[in-house]
Amino acid sequence: MIVNIYTLIMLFVAFLSLSLGIFLLYTTTKTLISFKSILPTETKSRFEKRGYLIFLAACVTLSIRMIVWPWFYFMLQSFVSEVPGAMCMFGVTQILPSTVTFLQIIKPISFFIMGGWLLCYYVDKSTPTAPLARKNLLFLLIVCSVLLADGIADMYYVIRMKPLMSVSCCATFFDVPLRPSAMIPQAIFGKNFQKILFIVYYVTNIILIALLFTSMSKQWVSVASLPRKIVLYSQYAIGIINIPVVIYTFIENIAPKLMQLPYHHCIYCFMGNGMVPDAPIMLGLFVIGTFAIGWTGILRLLCRGTETQLVTDLLLMKINSLSAFCLLAPVIMITIHLILI
Numbered sequence: 001m002i003v004n005i006y007t008l009i010m011l012f013v014a015f016l017s018l019s020l021g022i023f024l025l026y027t028t029t030k031t032l033i034s035f036k037s038i039l040p041t042e043t044k045s046r047f048e049k050r051g052y053l054i055f056l057a058a059c060v061t062l063s064i065r066m067i068v069w070p071w072f073y074f075m076l077q078s079f080v081s082e083v084p085g086a087m088c089m090f091g092v093t094q095i096l097p098s099t100v101t102f103l104q105i106i107k108p109i110s111f112f113i114m115g116g117w118l119l120c121y122y123v124d125k126s127t128p129t130a131p132l133a134r135k136n137l138l139f140l141l142i143v144c145s146v147l148l149a150d151g152i153a154d155m156y157y158v159i160r161m162k163p164l165m166s167v168s169c170c171a172t173f174f175d176v177p178l179r180p181s182a183m184i185p186q187a188i189f190g191k192n193f194q195k196i197l198f199i200v201y202y203v204t205n206i207i208l209i210a211l212l213f214t215s216m217s218k219q220w221v222s223v224a225s226l227p228r229k230i231v232l233y234s235q236y237a238i239g240i241i242n243i244p245v246v247i248y249t250f251i252e253n254i255a256p257k258l259m260q261l262p263y264h265h266c267i268y269c270f271m272g273n274g275m276v277p278d279a280p281i282m283l284g285l286f287v288i289g290t291f292a293i294g295w296t297g298i299l300r301l302l303c304r305g306t307e308t309q310l311v312t313d314l315l316l317m318k319i320n321s322l323s324a325f326c327l328l329a330p331v332i333m334i335t336i337h338l339i340l341i
Helices: 005-033 041-082 089-093 097-125 133-160 180-189 193-215 218-224 228-259 267-272 279-302 309-340
Strands: none
Touching: 005 041, 005 133, 041 089, 041 097, 041 133, 041 267, 041 279, 089 097, 089 267, 097 133, 097 279, 097 309, 180 193, 180 228, 193 228, 193 309, 228 267, 228 279, 228 309, 267 279, 279 309
16 A cells, blocks of 8 residues: 555545445435325424435535545556656556556546536525425435445555556557557548547537537527527537547547647646646546536436426526536637647
8 A cells, every 4th residue: 555645535535435425325225215205294304304414414425525536646646656667647557457447437427426416406405395305315325326336446446556566658558559549530530530530629519519508598599490409419419429529639639739749649648747737627627518518417307397497497507607618618728728839
């Protein structure tokens, strides 16, 4: 185990979230089993108190866990000097690779569903009759399961992390001609895939941002002569397509150009070597902007109903605005970098 401030904080947060997660899983299951829509006044008061305790604990736990995702990469960066042969975070990921891969998959999933639950809870809390209480409890069961898996994996990785082997340089994976980030776009776009991929990056992001602005205004929808559902479904579809487009473009085009290393495609170097100080901000804004689109889908799915309609609509407007800003900002930042190079 490597002992530093990052691992100690990660262990503390993992232990705290595991303890609260087990408590939440138990109390949520118990409440759901005894849940009834119509209750006597004294029983209803008891349920309200228990529900308030559950949701308060959930908000604290999930807020803490959402910070763990970026902290995980700070921790990996702190391990670089401890691992023989590691030039960036990629070298660190070669120790316990299966665990690191699992953590890099489950953390964005955790961040997404935790954010979705917090938004649904906000809608329910803003409505006097709390009509979404049962849905929020069911949703919380899923969230707790992911939270526990994430916390256990964090503790296992930190405790088992021992730099007992020398690792290879990131160039052996990211800079070889047969790297996956090059082969997949090349199979779709041909030999000039890098130029076409860069164009597709701008096109998909501009269309997505335009759809977000359109969905925020009924007047824009009427001017565009498009049914609102088509605008929303197009927004979700392009949002999903935009994820691999942005990932491949960052690896193949943006990272090499902004680092001014034309043949080096390591996304970990781009994030952590300090050559592009605002790189984590670009990636973070893209993640929040993309997740915000998914959160609107969760809200529309779970918060449908006349009682929550007004609160949901107002919240959807705010989330759409956040998503549009978070997707537009990195495009502008990258464009400015390219102009100044």
